Amino acid sequence: MKRTISALIEKDSEGLIRVISLLTRRKFEIESITISACERKFYERLTIVVINSNEEMDQAYQLTKQLQKLLNVVSVEDITCIPSINRELVLIKLQVNIIEKNEILNLSDIFKLKIIDITESTIIIEFTGNSVKVIALQKVLEKYKILELIKTGEIALTRESLIDEPSLQQYDNNHPYLKKTLGILSSNIKSFNNSLLSDDSILHTNYYSDTFSNYE
Known part of the structure; x- marks a missing residue:
């Protein structure tokens, strides 16, 4: 299946060469790579879609770990099962x-x-x-x-709303990204339940109703 990895890297041509070299050397199955300016000066946002065809080896997880070792990479995250807009x-x-x-x-x-x-x-x-x-x-x-x-x-950005749960079914319960995503989901649900106790409960209910109906 496809996995989406988002990374923040320093704006440096040699840094991009390091990333491409890593992808080539490790023979990751890449569907697309997108790099562009972002909200921070002197940095760029890198989005990689990798095909995880080997069921015995989590290539996306390995790629994330390998990218973290590069000097020009500030942060990297597998956002496949994190609420996001792609x-x-x-x-x-x-x-x-x-x-x-x-x-x-x-x-x-x-x-x-x-x-x-x-x-x-x-x-x-x-x-x-x-x-x-x-x-x-x-x-x-x-x-x-x-x-x-x-x-x-x-291209992809994480979103501040609830996730479509069926996308999590492919993962083992102990998968690190599944644990993280369920933590985010649990936190959002808790906030929603607390909002129902406030005077603005109707407003909050409508907000989450709209969130689910507009989820893409």
Whole structure:
């Protein structure tokens, strides 16, 4: 399965080379790497999506430990099962006729696509969403002739709301990241229960109801 690792590193080209060298040397199965500026000057945020295909060896856990040893890495964390918002951006150029063009325009309402460019025979669309939605869109567009397609790597930020518990079922009860996530979940539930005792209980209830309904 896919695991998402987020790291804060010093803004240094040699530091990035060390990270890439580690990934290459250890032969980790990487799906995407994204690096960009962040909220701190002289630092960058690195997001790595690793495929953990070996059931006997937790590659993501090992990668996290190895990254922590690098001098330019300030912090690193496996956020796969921590409440987070994950996004990818995809640009797709399609060859279309008049009928297909209208079909794509109708799809734009369903998937909330952005039409970036349109001509008599081509259309370029932009879509931003989590990896599941990106894959779903690609499946829908398979019937059309795709001229070009490019995706960014995944980016992610942890969120301050409750987690979707089914994502934890793949882990053993003693897994360190499962323990940490359940601790966060327990803390949030305790805060929620305490809020019900306050005068603003209705307001808090509505807030958590909205949180679950909007969870992506």
